[in-house]
Amino acid sequence: MSLSDDQIRRLARLARIAIGEEESATFRDRLNRVLGLIDQLQAVDTTGIEPMSHALDVVQPLRPDAVTESDQRARFQADAPAVEDGLYLVPKVIE
Amino acid sequence: MIDSTLVELQAALAAKRVSSVELTRLHLERIGRLNGRLNAFVTVDEETSLAQALRADEQRARGEAGPLAGIPIAHKDIFCTRELRTTCGSRMLEHYASPYDAHVIEQFGRAGAVLLGKTNMDEFAMGSSNETSYFGPVRNPWDRRLVPGGSSGGSAAAVASRMAPAATGTDTGGSIRQPAALTGVCGLKPTYGLVSRYGMIAFASSLDQGGPLARSAADLALLMNVMAGHDRRDSTSIERPRENYARALNLPIKGLRLGLPAEYFGAGVEPGVLKCVREAIAWFESQGARTLPVELPNTGLAVPVYYVIAPAEASSNLSRFDGVRYGHRAKDYADLTDMYCRTRAEGFGAEVKRRILIGTYVLSHGYYDAYYLKAQKVRRLIAKDFAEAFQRCDVIMGPTSPTTAFPLEAKTEDPVQMYLNDIFTIPAPLAGLPGLSIPCGFDAKGLPVGLQVMGNYFAEAKMLGVAHQYQRATDWHRRVPTETPL
Numbered sequence: 001m002s003l004s005d006d007q008i009r010r011l012a013r014l015a016r017i018a019i020g021e022e023e024s025a026t027f028r029d030r031l032n033r034v035l036g037l038i039d040q041l042q043a044v045d046t047t048g049i050e051p052m053s054h055a056l057d058v059v060q061p062l063r064p065d066a067v068t069e070s071d072q073r074a075r076f077q078a079d080a081p082a083v084e085d086g087l088y089l090v091p092k093v094i095e
Numbered sequence: 096m097i098d099s100t101l102v103e104l105q106a107a108l109a110a111k112r113v114s115s116v117e118l119t120r121l122h123l124e125r126i127g128r129l130n131g132r133l134n135a136f137v138t139v140d141e142e143t144s145l146a147q148a149l150r151a152d153e154q155r156a157r158g159e160a161g162p163l164a165g166i167p168i169a170h171k172d173i174f175c176t177r178e179l180r181t182t183c184g185s186r187m188l189e190h191y192a193s194p195y196d197a198h199v200i201e202q203f204g205r206a207g208a209v210l211l212g213k214t215n216m217d218e219f220a221m222g223s224s225n226e227t228s229y230f231g232p233v234r235n236p237w238d239r240r241l242v243p244g245g246s247s248g249g250s251a252a253a254v255a256s257r258m259a260p261a262a263t264g265t266d267t268g269g270s271i272r273q274p275a276a277l278t279g280v281c282g283l284k285p286t287y288g289l290v291s292r293y294g295m296i297a298f299a300s301s302l303d304q305g306g307p308l309a310r311s312a313a314d315l316a317l318l319m320n321v322m323a324g325h326d327r328r329d330s331t332s333i334e335r336p337r338e339n340y341a342r343a344l345n346l347p348i349k350g351l352r353l354g355l356p357a358e359y360f361g362a363g364v365e366p367g368v369l370k371c372v373r374e375a376i377a378w379f380e381s382q383g384a385r386t387l388p389v390e391l392p393n394t395g396l397a398v399p400v401y402y403v404i405a406p407a408e409a410s411s412n413l414s415r416f417d418g419v420r421y422g423h424r425a426k427d428y429a430d431l432t433d434m435y436c437r438t439r440a441e442g443f444g445a446e447v448k449r450r451i452l453i454g455t456y457v458l459s460h461g462y463y464d465a466y467y468l469k470a471q472k473v474r475r476l477i478a479k480d481f482a483e484a485f486q487r488c489d490v491i492m493g494p495t496s497p498t499t500a501f502p503l504e505a506k507t508e509d510p511v512q513m514y515l516n517d518i519f520t521i522p523a524p525l526a527g528l529p530g531l532s533i534p535c536g537f538d539a540k541g542l543p544v545g546l547q548v549m550g551n552y553f554a555e556a557k558m559l560g561v562a563h564q565y566q567r568a569t570d571w572h573r574r575v576p577t578e579t580p581l
Contacts, residue, residue, distance in 0.1 A: 008452070015410060015455045016417070017448055018436035026445075027452065033511045034453055038399045041469050044476070051471035052478060054301050054331075055287035055527025056552070061330060075194045081424035088419050091431045 002032045097121055097257045098573075098581055101166060101314040104260060108155070108165045115155070115165025119148035119209050122167045126212065126258045129579055133234050135243075135252040136169070139212035143178045147209040154207060163321060164207030169259035171250050172213040173220055174305070175294040176200050179210065183296045184218040184228040184246075187422045187442030197294025198326045199263060199305050206321045211259050214249030218444045219413065220270055220298045222246050223516050224506065227446040232503055235278060236576035237542055241500040244274030250308050251278040256579035261309040261318055265295060267302045268401050269496075269520025272532035275308055276495035276545020279534045281562065281572060282308040283315045286552050287527035288333035291326030299408035300331075302401075302524045311572055312533060312562035316341035319555060338556065346560030349383030352488040358394040359493030359519055367538025372494045375535040375546045378568065379492075379561075389484035389491060393477045397522040398514055400477065403457050403470035404525075409447075410454025416442060449510065478526035485551040490561055494519055495532040495545030519547060529555050533562045534571035541577070 003011075008027050012019045019027060073086055082089035096104075096113060107113045123141050130136050144167065151165035175181045175193035182188045196204070203210070217227040225233040225248030233248040235241040236256040243252040247264030251274035254262050264271040266284035275282030283306045290305040297303060307318035319340040326332045353376065360369060380386060418424035418438030425437035443451070457466035484491060496516060506513040523530040528549055535546035546565075550558040566572050575581055 003456070011452045011455050011459070013436075014459065015451050016414075016432070016435040016439055017443070017451065018433075018440035019448075027449065030449055030510050031452060031456075033509060034402060034449070034514075035456075037511050037514065038403050038453075038457075038466065038470070040399045041396065041403070041473055042465070044396060044469075044473050046469060046472035046476070049472040049475050051468055052475035053471055055478075055524075056331075056333070058288070058331070058333065061327075061334075063327065072194060076420070079192060079194070079421040081418055081422075090419055091428065091434050093431050 002035060003028060097125060098575065099260065100311045101163070101261055101309060101317050104166050115148040115151040115209060116145060118165060119144050119167045119211070122211055122259060129256055129258055132239060132578070133236060133252050133256055134231050135215055135233050135249040135256065135258060136212045137172050137182055137215045137230050137249065138179050140179055144209055144211055151207050151209060161205060161207030162317065163203065165209060166260060167209040167211035168203055169211045169214050169250060169253045169262040170200065171216055171247050171262065171264050173216060173265050173296045174200050174263060175296070176210065176213065179213050181213070181296070182230070184216040184230060185442065185444070185447070186229045187416050189229065189423065191421055193294070195294060198291035198328065199322055200294065202321050202324070214253055214262060216249055217246035218447050219296070219409070220246040220265055220267055221409070221446050221450055223269065223273060223513050225249065226503060226507055227444055229444060235500045236579045237279065237500065239578055240502055242277070242503055244277035244496070244500065246270040247308065248274045251275055251280055251282070254280045254308050254310060255576050257575070257581065261307060261314055263305060263322070264308050265303055265305050266524060267299050267405060268524060269517040271306045271308060272495050272520050272530055272545065272547060273517060275532040276543065277500040279543030279571070279574060279576065280308055280310055281312055281315055281531065281533045282306065283319065283531040283555065284524065284529060285319065285323060285555055286529045287524070288331050289323045291329040291332045293326055293328040297412040299405040300412060301408060302405060304524065312559050312566055313341065313344055315531065316344060316559045340556050340559055343556040343560035344563040346557060346564060348379060348564050351379070351384040351490070351561065353379055353384050353386045354389035354484050354488030354491040355386055356389050356391040356394065356484070356491060356493060358391050364494055364497045365499065365538065368494045368497065368499060368544050371536030371538070371544040372546055375565065376492055378565065382564070387488060389488055391480045391484060391522065393473065393480050394518070394522055396473050397477055397525055398518055400470045400473045400525060401521045402453065402514060403466050404474065406450040406454035407458050407467050408454070410451045410458065413447070413451055474525050477522055481526045481528055490554070490558055491549040493547050495547040496520070499538050499540065499542035499544060523549050528552060529558060531558055531562060533565065534574070536571055
């Protein structure tokens, strides 16, 4: 399996990463090397093997649904690129 | 004093032979002198460190000294700190001021440690050479033309060059153990879930684990006593009684069963590495340990499994960097989607983008079963191999890395060559098992070689005992790098 320039551009769109034409060729070359590496897995017989999604078989702990945090909006928004009146600003999405 | 272990520093501080302010100043001066040559620290703030040192001295005067009171510790720049910016080696977070401290940072604060600075790292911990950092590569204190390993390369170089007595790191596929090996220091990746990931910027959440780097196994034990422990803010943090990681340092070696996997001693391992590792194993045998062959037949599949699972989790974790709530935002854009795309194009470096794209691919419709699910099944096979091996042996030994430190840019052209360097460190985190690396000699080029000790779940105290006994008989861990004399 190897990726074409079109597929690279589609993945980049899905991942919300802008990539230029020249960059795309470099990405294609390097990504295809990595795909060559991970394609080795296809040859392994995994019949009847349970997928392992986590290192330890532990149960997800639950906590009471109670407010424990204090309001730190101003502190958090100090890190934001653009805020106004306590709101995060993004480019207009609805005309 | 600059060459002391934590155990020695504790004694010196307790006996008032030195104050924390003096000790901190000593390390800050050395950072000032050496960091320009090594680039191990990204952020150092003398005022913050000295204020903390003064507070530690005052606490000691009142008789309130914690276990690491007054000892300066460097932190990998992946741990969020309120007092210093947290960059994760990325342009995306170049100016990020965390509103909170990571659990690990809080624990060191409670123990009385002084925050010495934030260490350089591969961007978002993705790399094995520290060359993917936005802040430039870290250089190896044994030879500045070489890499220190990664991704905790700044922490490893800082400890090796005596700029810091100890440091924190994180290990997803070898990021503590491999740089420890390549710089001649000690590093421990604990069992998954022992050290809270709260405030530790996420790369691959089912693998990421924080751990210590230091100049002796006894020091690693001290640091683990501070770092490990249950934290409700990390849903994968394990709830179990606190333990003293130094309790088995005097472990008898006689009768210890050392498992040796043939897969770790084969082709691709440099002769100089093999020689040192074999000599270390021979020392254990001379002390009455018994060696036996164990089989880890799926070792060769660990790297491909890792490069499906880690990028998949990374592509999800790194979707939070969208230029809205924190971090970099592009200046020019047409609309919201364009803002996201340009922000992420500018904020992330090439290796991070590659991994996000791989992750996006293996999780995308039509490929999920073939890649992601398949990798999770093979991950189970790798974990099973270890489970069987640990029924027969106490610890597994082998090289940490197949090579000693390599030149800068030697492996940047071909990502697969870089990835294969982690072949012996990737299996343990896939299984969630602990692993440590300690120095065990030098190759013909005079570069340090790391011995890896892997243990069963929660076997850290035993593994540290194995390492400590070796360090009582050898002085590889006390050697000072040639480029950074005392």
